[in-house]
Amino acid sequence: xxxxxxxxxxxxxxxxxxxxxxxxxxxxxxxxxxxxxxxxxxxxxxxxxxxxxxxxxxxxxxxxxxxxxxxxxxxxxxxxxxxxxxxxxxxxxxxxxxxxxxxxxxxxxxxxxxxxxx
Ligand SMILES: [Zn+2]
Numbered sequence: 001x002x003x004x005x006x007x008x009x010x011x012x013x014x015x016x017x018x019x020x021x022x023x024x025x026x027x028x029x030x031x032x033x034x035x036x037x038x039x040x041x042x043x044x045x046x047x048x049x050x051x052x053x054x055x056x057x058x059x060x061x062x063x064x065x066x067x068x069x070x071x072x073x074x075x076x077x078x079x080x081x082x083x084x085x086x087x088x089x090x091x092x093x094x095x096x097x098x099x100x101x102x103x104x105x106x107x108x109x110x111x112x113x114x115x116x117x118x
């Protein structure tokens with residue numbers, strides 16, 4: 001049981017909606033999704049997770065390797081641009097696959113640009 005939570009004044013600064021990315025494996029914790037296999041239900045803010053027990057579900061690193069990558073709405077705007085590049089304009093249930101694909105393409109683009117610098 002937690003004590004009563006305070007409502008944030010500004011939705012923009014509401015950390016409970018922020019996504020957090022694992023710097024080791026790039027796993028992203030989304031408060032809207034939670035992590036089923038850890039029994040973390042939807043709507044649990046990253047800041048409300050048990051900092052002693054939480055581990056990245058992919059690489060098992062502790063909570064300290066996670067960084068705040070901002071609110072989900074900001075990230076989705078970025079993803080929309082990626083979707084546009086792939087010619088996918090509609091939001092579908094299969095969008096996750098597109099996001100994964102877009103992420104891979106983005107990583108590849110980063111790799112290629114680094115490569116060309118050398
Ligand atoms: Zn990780």
